[in-house]
Amino acid sequence: MKSQKFPIAAVRACAYSDSVSKTHYDIIISGGGMIGSSLACTLGKNTRLSNKRILLLEAGKEKSYSFTGKYSNRVVSLNPATHKLLNDINAWSHIKNSRFAAVKRLQVWDAISDACITFGDENAIEDISYIVENDLLLDAVSKELKNVNNVEVIYNTRAKEYSLPLHNEDKVQITLENGSSITCSLLLGCDGFNSHVRKAMQTQYVTWNYNQMGIVATMELSEEIQNVIAWQRFLPTGPIAFLPLNSKQSSLVWSTVPDEAKKLLQISEAEFVDAINGAMYQTYQHSNIIDTATKIFDNFVRFFNWPVDMSRRYPPKISRIEEGSRAAFPLGFGHAASYISKGVALVGDAAHRIHPLAGQGVNLGFGDIICLNEVLGNAVSCGSVINDLSYLKEYETQRQRYNVPTMLGVDGLYRLYNNDFAPVVLLRSLGLQATHAINPVKDKVIDWAS
Amino acid sequence: MLKRSFRFHNTGANTVDKKEIDHFQNFLEEWWNEFGSMKALHSMNKLRVPFIRDGLVNSGRIRDKIKTPTALEGVSLLDVGCGGGILSEPLARLGCNVTGLDANPNAIELAKHHSEKQGLKINYAASSVEEHASQYFETYDAVVASEVLEHVTQKNEFVDACIKCLKPNGSIFITTISKTNLAYFLGILVSENVLRLLPRGTHQFEKLIEPSRLQRILEDYDCRTELIHGMCYNFLTNTWHWCPDTSINYALHAVKIKSED
Numbered sequence: 055m056k057s058q059k060f061p062i063a064a065v066r067a068c069a070y071s072d073s074v075s076k077t078h079y080d081i082i083i084s085g086g087g088m089i090g091s092s093l094a095c096t097l098g099k100n101t102r103l104s105n106k107r108i109l110l111l112e113a114g115k116e117k118s119y120s121f122t123g124k125y126s127n128r129v130v131s132l133n134p135a136t137h138k139l140l141n142d143i144n145a146w147s148h149i150k151n152s153r154f155a156a157v158k159r160l161q162v163w164d165a166i167s168d169a170c171i172t173f174g175d176e177n178a179i180e181d182i183s184y185i186v187e188n189d190l191l192l193d194a195v196s197k198e199l200k201n202v203n204n205v206e207v208i209y210n211t212r213a214k215e216y217s218l219p220l221h222n223e224d225k226v227q228i229t230l231e232n233g234s235s236i237t238c239s240l241l242l243g244c245d246g247f248n249s250h251v252r253k254a255m256q257t258q259y260v261t262w263n264y265n266q267m268g269i270v271a272t273m274e275l276s277e278e279i280q281n282v283i284a285w286q287r288f289l290p291t292g293p294i295a296f297l298p299l300n301s302k303q304s305s306l307v308w309s310t311v312p313d314e315a316k317k318l319l320q321i322s323e324a325e326f327v328d329a330i331n332g333a334m335y336q337t338y339q340h341s342n343i344i345d346t347a348t349k350i351f352d353n354f355v356r357f358f359n360w361p362v363d364m365s366r367r368y369p370p371k372i373s374r375i376e377e378g379s380r381a382a383f384p385l386g387f388g389h390a391a392s393y394i395s396k397g398v399a400l401v402g403d404a405a406h407r408i409h410p411l412a413g414q415g416v417n418l419g420f421g422d423i424i425c426l427n428e429v430l431g432n433a434v435s436c437g438s439v440i441n442d443l444s445y446l447k448e449y450e451t452q453r454q455r456y457n458v459p460t461m462l463g464v465d466g467l468y469r470l471y472n473n474d475f476a477p478v479v480l481l482r483s484l485g486l487q488a489t490h491a492i493n494p495v496k497d498k499v500i501d502w503a504s
Numbered sequence: 505m506l507k508r509s510f511r512f513h514n515t516g517a518n519t520v521d522k523k524e525i526d527h528f529q530n531f532l533e534e535w536w537n538e539f540g541s542m543k544a545l546h547s548m549n550k551l552r553v554p555f556i557r558d559g560l561v562n563s564g565r566i567r568d569k570i571k572t573p574t575a576l577e578g579v580s581l582l583d584v585g586c587g588g589g590i591l592s593e594p595l596a597r598l599g600c601n602v603t604g605l606d607a608n609p610n611a612i613e614l615a616k617h618h619s620e621k622q623g624l625k626i627n628y629a630a631s632s633v634e635e636h637a638s639q640y641f642e643t644y645d646a647v648v649a650s651e652v653l654e655h656v657t658q659k660n661e662f663v664d665a666c667i668k669c670l671k672p673n674g675s676i677f678i679t680t681i682s683k684t685n686l687a688y689f690l691g692i693l694v695s696e697n698v699l700r701l702l703p704r705g706t707h708q709f710e711k712l713i714e715p716s717r718l719q720r721i722l723e724d725y726d727c728r729t730e731l732i733h734g735m736c737y738n739f740l741t742n743t744w745h746w747c748p749d750t751s752i753n754y755a756l757h758a759v760k761i762k763s764e765d
Contacts, residue, residue, distance in 0.1 A: 101571045101573075102571060102572065102573050105573045105574070106573070435554075435557070435570075435573070435575060435598075436549060436550055436554055436557075436594060437549070437553050437593070437594025437596075438549065438594055438597075439622075442538075443539075444538060444546070444547060444550075444742075
């Protein structure tokens with residue numbers, strides 16, 4: 055039988071050859087921040103991906119972290135799932151050898167009602183979360199990344215243009231600022247909320263700015279305590295939170311309206327300390343109706359012998375702040391309609407950005423890493439190509455199913471508490487009390503956030 | 505080439521059905537479109553590749569490599585009815601030395617072209633399995649006949665030829681459609697006429713085979729069935745799942761027993 059020619063859509067002169075060309079990588083990770091570096095390390099350590107050539111591309115220079123007594127003012131709160139991932143890739147050992155604080159208990163309360171909720175117990179074995187400085191986390195992961203053979207890291211290199219493939223089997227082409235170009239089968243965008251990769255994908259991006267700024271600082275406590283409680287108080291202007299660092303220091307995350315933020319940045323450090331103490335302790339005018347309602351609800355809860363708010367504590371007093379540690383950043387919401395496209399996927403802030411009030415932003419990013427690592431490992435062990443769209447789709451579906459409700463929940467909390475309309479305050483106060491009293495509900499909250 | 509007769513069988517013919525080949529020619533180009541008309545075969549890889557991989561692990565053919573990217577390294581495997589290579593390619597990527605057979609030379613040409621572009625070394629041949637068996641007696645660690653048996657009229661001869669290619673203790677993996685009323689209704693009527701998942705006339709009820717009968721044929725040729733799994737397809741999400749019910753699609757793993765003499 056004569057061999058018959060039939061049309062094939064994708065006949066190309068260049069042969070498709072993985073890892074032959076020096077400028078071709080199986081995976082390029084754009085952005086070497088906490089998420090990008092951790093992703094590179096996780097994928098590099100995945101034995102199923104051991105034959106893949108991975109490149110981590112970072113526009114900035116290699117950060118050299120020097121351990122000093124001073125804490126950095128930027129910290130993250132890592133949930134148990136993130137902690138497990140960092141443990142698995144051995145980055146946690148570096149953090150452990152340096153410093154971190156374990157949070158055993160979380161207290162959240164409302165400034166304009168008596169409602170309060172607590173999670174965890176300070177004498178418990180389980181930790182609710184871990185407070186780690188951003189710089190230290192990045193340094194730990196970078197250290198570990200040096201032990202990974204199949205990951206190359208290039209610093210000081212910015213991508214000028216991403217050209218994404220139209221067909222599944224084409225490569226992603228990246229033109230660098232120095233004019234050279236590299237290609238990859240799968241591009242992973244970890245380049246933050248202003249992601250250029252996302253822009254190249256031309257996906258729809260839902261975004262808005264909160265009318266709030268986040269103020270951070272490293273604070274000195276007035277006395278040494280067993281510092282294992284994270285505190286958060288919802289003020290009418292936004293939440294203020296203390297995150298433990300060590301027995302004498304805590305980190306401040308204070309979200310407030312821009313005018314107040316501006317003022318707080320300008321006043322002297324002594325006045326700033328007074329403002330912090332004021333924000334944690336100041337009594338706001340309570341409405342009688344709300345007070346009565348919450349009291350009745352409290353009695354009702356006690357009657358049924360449900361857990362009540364017996365163990366309410368007061369946050370530590372602040373004596374001073376670390377000089378020059380005060381800083382502010384804008385807060386916003388953002389969500390990409392799709393996390394994936396042919397040959398590309400978004401991870402972390404590039405795909406989603408939330409209000410820091412629940413400390414979930416970075417954990418969502420680490421959740422993406424865990425999921426993507428699993429999905430790519432599965433793809434390879436089922437003999438698929440690394441950029442198989444149906445596997446990438448699995449990543450997108452799984453993550454959006456988790457991220458979207460979390461983000462809406464956090465955004466909802468922001469809206470609920472950024473309001474002093476009495477009926478809303480009443481409802482949220484009773485809601486908080488009920489959540490506190492009904493253990494299954496509370497467990498659900500804890501499960502979701504870890 | 506197809507007409508070449510084959511000494512091996514008394515009938516003098518092979519088990520390839522001429523009408524079936526012409527039918528496949530009509531949608532060759534669609535073959536590699538992951539979301540096109542062959543999407544169900546593409547998505548079935550998520551089930552059948554692990555089925556073959558884990559089957560080979562369980563039968564002791566491979567060890568230690570399960571967590572590496574090339575879990576099937578060194579396994580010689582024959583993919584009977586490989587078509588455009590939808591299953592051959594992932595198996596080759598896992599390190600198998602794959603030989604892909606298809607009676608349709610056009611499919612083989614397409615498969616060759618595609619695998620070259622992917623940088624994969626797969627030995628494709630336009631041949632029937634009966635022809636192949638005469639030259640490659642007891643050559644392979646594994647034989648795969650996935651979604652093929654329902655297109656074959658002479659089941660016994662086909663299974664016999666597949667098993668001849670298999671080394672003693674080798675594994676044969678078959679996925680096909682059962683012969684039940686439900687399979688007729690969902691697998692043929694609904695999927696070909698209502699959902700249009702497959703072109704009309706892809707499957708004929710007479711050619712379907714139920715797992716018990718297939719198992720008996722395999723026994724006749726000294727194969728012990730290790731595992732039968734039902735498979736169900738969700739056409740909304742284009743995903744396959746394992747299920748206990750084997751009345752529509754099923755996958756079977758059998759091992760060739762070493763002859764005692």
